Amino acid sequence: MPLYLRRVQFFNQGVHYGHDVRFSTSARSGQERLSGRVILVTGAAGGLGTSIVSRLAAEGARVVASDIDANTCASVIAELADRGGAHTSLPLDVRSDEDWQAAIEHIQNRYGVLHGCVNNAAIGGLASVADERRDRWDRIIAIGQTGVWLGMKYAGGLLERCGGGSIVNICSILGTVGGFGDSIAYHAAKGAVRAMTKNAALHWATQGIRVNSLHPGFIGTEQVLDLYAGSPRHEAMLSHTPMGRLADPAEIAAVVAFLLSDDSSYMTGSEIYADGGWTARYSRHQSN
Numbered sequence: 001m002p003l004y005l006r007r008v009q010f011f012n013q014g015v016h017y018g019h020d021v022r023f024s025t026s027a028r029s030g031q032e033r034l035s036g037r038v039i040l041v042t043g044a045a046g047g048l049g050t051s052i053v054s055r056l057a058a059e060g061a062r063v064v065a066s067d068i069d070a071n072t073c074a075s076v077i078a079e080l081a082d083r084g085g086a087h088t089s090l091p092l093d094v095r096s097d098e099d100w101q102a103a104i105e106h107i108q109n110r111y112g113v114l115h116g117c118v119n120n121a122a123i124g125g126l127a128s129v130a131d132e133r134r135d136r137w138d139r140i141i142a143i144g145q146t147g148v149w150l151g152m153k154y155a156g157g158l159l160e161r162c163g164g165g166s167i168v169n170i171c172s173i174l175g176t177v178g179g180f181g182d183s184i185a186y187h188a189a190k191g192a193v194r195a196m197t198k199n200a201a202l203h204w205a206t207q208g209i210r211v212n213s214l215h216p217g218f219i220g221t222e223q224v225l226d227l228y229a230g231s232p233r234h235e236a237m238l239s240h241t242p243m244g245r246l247a248d249p250a251e252i253a254a255v256v257a258f259l260l261s262d263d264s265s266y267m268t269g270s271e272i273y274a275d276g277g278w279t280a281r282y283s284r285h286q287s288n
């Protein structure tokens, strides 16, 4: 696979400047660590989800892409190079037990096996502890926290019956540190994802099911750039990130592939940071 040069934005002492970063947006040639594995991805129509689907497919996985936005999700799968119809898409609202049961039934009927699940769907919100509203709080928690529990419950049940597998919960640096002192509901959901990951990892530790959380820093998805580009928040994201740039979604997707693969076979209950150095500045959580 080719290496891509991508122009990324840096921020230093109040000045923005560009720089070309060289990285692979896909698996390296011959690197098909996930060959034939059936992997379910939630929130697959989003900025990071799309990149995860594409990376897993490039590593040989059979991807079941799911999202509440079924149409966009179907087009994500349609855009993948034809791999003999190995991939499928389906509507899945992660808050719904019925949708999870239908997804598991689809996987059993279509593939007869499941090897991994990426709990990626979540929504954000900027309101602070003082300003958050009950309806918005409930929605953010229902999708980003309860949805991840349901994902582990239903996908984990099938993984148990299939002899094991890997669950990757997409968390955030904001599940660990206080960020900017706002987004209280998002912090609550992600903090819970971090703790639930370790709890579930212990539950399944001897049964071949590994559960790890991945904590990205700020990712330069289209949605994030549309929302924040040029704003004080964007500058704060850049200036607080030691590497001075946002992540490319492909850089996060590469870590997801690693956590799903046997290359991470001795890792469970781990929290993996792909954050451009953000938490290196505030490392108390790592030594306590």
Ligand SMILES: NC(=O)c1ccc[n+]([C@@H]2O[C@H](COP(=O)([O-])OP(=O)(O)OC[C@H]3O[C@@H](n4cnc5c(N)ncnc54)[C@H](O)[C@@H]3O)[C@@H](O)[C@H]2O)c1
Pocket (backbone or CB within 6 Å): 042, 043, 044, 045, 046, 047, 048, 049, 066, 067, 068, 069, 092, 093, 094, 095, 119, 120, 121, 122, 123, 143, 170, 171, 172, 173, 215, 216, 217, 218, 219, 220, 221, 223, 224
């Ligand atoms: N973008 C960032 O900077 C960043 C940083 C750290 C962590 N993350 C995490 O990465 C993950 C993906 O974020 P993203 O940036 O791609 O967001 P996004 O908004 O682009 O994508 C989220 C996807 O989730 C789907 N979704 C929303 N509600 C759903 C529901 N009830 N059921 C199923 N799907 C639903 C949306 O339709 C969308 O396709 C999230 O867990 C997010 O918290 C993102």
